[in-house]
Amino acid sequence: MIGLPATITTCLFDLDGVLTSTASLHRAAWKRAFDELLGRRGSGEFTDEDYAAYVDGRPRLDGVRAFVASRGLDLPEGSPDDPPDVDTVHGVGTRKNDLVLRMIDEQGVEPFPGSERYLTAVREAGLAIGVVTSSANAENVLAAAGLDRFVQARVDGVTITTEGLRGKPAPDSFLACARLLGAEPAAAAVFEDALAGVEAGRAGRFGHVVGVDRADQAEALRRHGADVVVTDLAELLEVPPT
Numbered sequence: 001m002i003g004l005p006a007t008i009t010t011c012l013f014d015l016d017g018v019l020t021s022t023a024s025l026h027r028a029a030w031k032r033a034f035d036e037l038l039g040r041r042g043s044g045e046f047t048d049e050d051y052a053a054y055v056d057g058r059p060r061l062d063g064v065r066a067f068v069a070s071r072g073l074d075l076p077e078g079s080p081d082d083p084p085d086v087d088t089v090h091g092v093g094t095r096k097n098d099l100v101l102r103m104i105d106e107q108g109v110e111p112f113p114g115s116e117r118y119l120t121a122v123r124e125a126g127l128a129i130g131v132v133t134s135s136a137n138a139e140n141v142l143a144a145a146g147l148d149r150f151v152q153a154r155v156d157g158v159t160i161t162t163e164g165l166r167g168k169p170a171p172d173s174f175l176a177c178a179r180l181l182g183a184e185p186a187a188a189a190v191f192e193d194a195l196a197g198v199e200a201g202r203a204g205r206f207g208h209v210v211g212v213d214r215a216d217q218a219e220a221l222r223r224h225g226a227d228v229v230v231t232d233l234a235e236l237l238e239v240p241p242t
């Protein structure tokens with residue numbers, strides 16, 4: 001009993017906020033990095049609404065670009081070698097990454113217990129498991145959480161860059177992972193906590209999109225593409241089979 005339509009053979013899980021509690025660390029690191037920039041530019045501080053609308057779920061540099069555009073700020077692109085204190089898209093991205101890596105190191109990475117139970121049930125039910133995340137830090141986070149043992153295919157921020165995929169809300173990363181697992185989109189379920197993520201699930205015409213509400217945004221998750229919304233993946237274990 002895993003609470004999915006019987007046609008689903010493959011589960012594609014986002015990582016931060018769906019399997020691990022690292023979403024809050026990402027949000028806090030983004031806030032510090034952006035507030036420093038916004039202070040210098042005389043713009044109001046970075047809010048949870050900004051995070052949900054422009055940054056959550058997107059690849060790192062896409063998040064910087066989308067947010068600064070929303071404030072009408074002009075930020076040069078810069079280059080990947082830019083140090084963290086330089087006001088460029090790359091500089092701000094590097095600053096945020098330094099901050100989040102420090103937080104992960106200090107606070108550790110915990111899987112959500114309900115997610116670990118759900119992964120166990122999905123594996124026992126014989127479905128394929130993929131992880132699809134925009135984070136370039138996914139390999140380490142999955143290992144630190146002890147969840148890598150469940151994962152048969154992974155498409156992450158590194159894959160997105162090396163293969164030139166469009167990031168969420170485009171469906172490319174989910175489609176690439178479904179291909180790796182030999183599944184048609186209609187036979188795959190997407191599990192996402194970000195608005196950009198459920199939007200990607202809808203854009204890719206996946207068979208089922210589960211919104212995971214970690215930020216009191218159930219309605220918005222439905223509007224952006226979730227077929228069902230849960231607050232914890234273990235709730236799906238209680239859904240009677242259809």
Ligand SMILES: O=P(O)(O)OC[C@H]1O[C@@H](O)[C@H](O)[C@@H](O)[C@@H]1O
Nearest residue numbers: 016026056057060134135136137
């Ligand atoms: O900066 P990273 O680790 O490559 O992650 C990119 C994005 O990954 C997503 O999983 C997070 O929701 C975002 O907050 C984050 O910005």
